[in-house]
Amino acid sequence: MTAGLPDLETFRVTADHRDRLAKSGHRHKFDYGHVVVGAGPALQGGAARLAARAALRIGAGLVTVLAHRDAADAHAAQLNAIMLQTYDQTPRFAGQLAVLSPDAICVGPNFGTSVTAREKLNVVLAQSVPLCLDADAITMIAQDRQAFSARASDRVVLTPHAGELRRLIPGAFDRTDCRVTLARTAARDLGCVVLFKGPDTLVAQPDGTCVVVSSDGIPHAAWLATAGAGDVLAGFITGLLARGFAPACAAALGAHLHLQCAAVVGPGLVSEDLPDALPRVLSAMLSEP
Numbered sequence: 001m002t003a004g005l006p007d008l009e010t011f012r013v014t015a016d017h018r019d020r021l022a023k024s025g026h027r028h029k030f031d032y033g034h035v036v037v038g039a040g041p042a043l044q045g046g047a048a049r050l051a052a053r054a055a056l057r058i059g060a061g062l063v064t065v066l067a068h069r070d071a072a073d074a075h076a077a078q079l080n081a082i083m084l085q086t087y088d089q090t091p092r093f094a095g096q097l098a099v100l101s102p103d104a105i106c107v108g109p110n111f112g113t114s115v116t117a118r119e120k121l122n123v124v125l126a127q128s129v130p131l132c133l134d135a136d137a138i139t140m141i142a143q144d145r146q147a148f149s150a151r152a153s154d155r156v157v158l159t160p161h162a163g164e165l166r167r168l169i170p171g172a173f174d175r176t177d178c179r180v181t182l183a184r185t186a187a188r189d190l191g192c193v194v195l196f197k198g199p200d201t202l203v204a205q206p207d208g209t210c211v212v213v214s215s216d217g218i219p220h221a222a223w224l225a226t227a228g229a230g231d232v233l234a235g236f237i238t239g240l241l242a243r244g245f246a247p248a249c250a251a252a253l254g255a256h257l258h259l260q261c262a263a264v265v266g267p268g269l270v271s272e273d274l275p276d277a278l279p280r281v282l283s284a285m286l287s288e289p
């Protein structure tokens, strides 16, 4: 248990997690899953690219950024291993998504909250694969919570910070400031896995299960308070979803690895550094007996 968070299990990496994170044998890239990251407005693609790079670093076999054609030049100039697919009109977004046939999808990081962004979010919600919904996706869900709850399930992970969680469950914030209660309330009311970000990250499930991924004792964790760190976390989680980790496990393990990356990078950390610290973190973790 963690101080100040009674009755809460602390997330710990197990041998099974390590086995499943490793890549070995004769498997090929398609065996490790395909992540699609939905991107937003043309000149604001950085957050989607951060998520995409994080998903690739955590071992998804393929990662594609799906963007409007207007944004293609900006993305193409900055993507190499990550693939790029475009659509020319919002109605074609669904068709392109079907062609890509992802194993997990991330939407939210600078996705926008326009009418067309909402149409695309609805297409994503209709997919049967695991989803990580962050940032602007959460803001849109908060505007029509009932419709989301009717479609949500525990294959969906929402990753709100405190501002976003308040939008999702404003009434609960009037009743309590207990972060555990807030995370559990959101998971129960929305019917999906909720990762509540903060120095202590909470992962709650609709059945009330809740684990904490604590930053206690992790050097330099406070350097995660920087723009884009959450976008990277969304990418880590989506990559783990594509690799077949169950949503609550993907969320907690993703948050754990995120903290370990901060410890490796240290002071001066910016969000781009986090995915690129993952090889050192994974090498150390996978060589543990």
Ligand SMILES: NC(=O)C1=CN([C@@H]2O[C@H](COP(=O)(O)OP(=O)(O)OC[C@H]3O[C@@H](n4cnc5c(N)ncnc54)[C@H](O)[C@@H]3O)[C@@H](O)[C@H]2O)[C@@H](O)CC1
Residues within 6 Å of the ligand: 044, 045, 046, 047, 048, 108, 109, 110, 111, 112, 135, 136, 139, 161, 162, 163, 164, 227, 228, 229, 230, 231
């Ligand atoms: N490099 C990039 O392109 C970046 C893009 N970003 C995108 O910018 C968009 C807006 O996201 P923001 O979160 O900045 O703005 P939001 O407006 O969604 O949320 C910020 C609001 O929530 C409040 N708040 C309360 N508790 C908070 C907490 N613990 N952490 C953060 N805010 C808290 C803030 O005071 C503020 O009013 C998203 O689409 C996001 O993905 C950001 O992730 C930053 C980096």
Ligand SMILES: Nc1ncnc2c1ncn2[C@@H]1O[C@H](COP(=O)(O)OP(=O)(O)O)[C@@H](O)[C@H]1O
Residues within 6 Å of the ligand: 135, 161, 197, 198, 199, 200, 201, 215, 221, 222, 223, 224, 225, 226, 227, 228, 229, 230, 231, 232, 233, 258
């Ligand atoms: N002081 C801190 N200690 C540990 N982790 C932190 C701290 N501040 C922020 N984080 C982590 O950094 C990430 C920030 O995400 P978020 O607020 O969504 O930022 P952004 O929208 O800029 O990407 C979350 O994973 C959060 O848990």
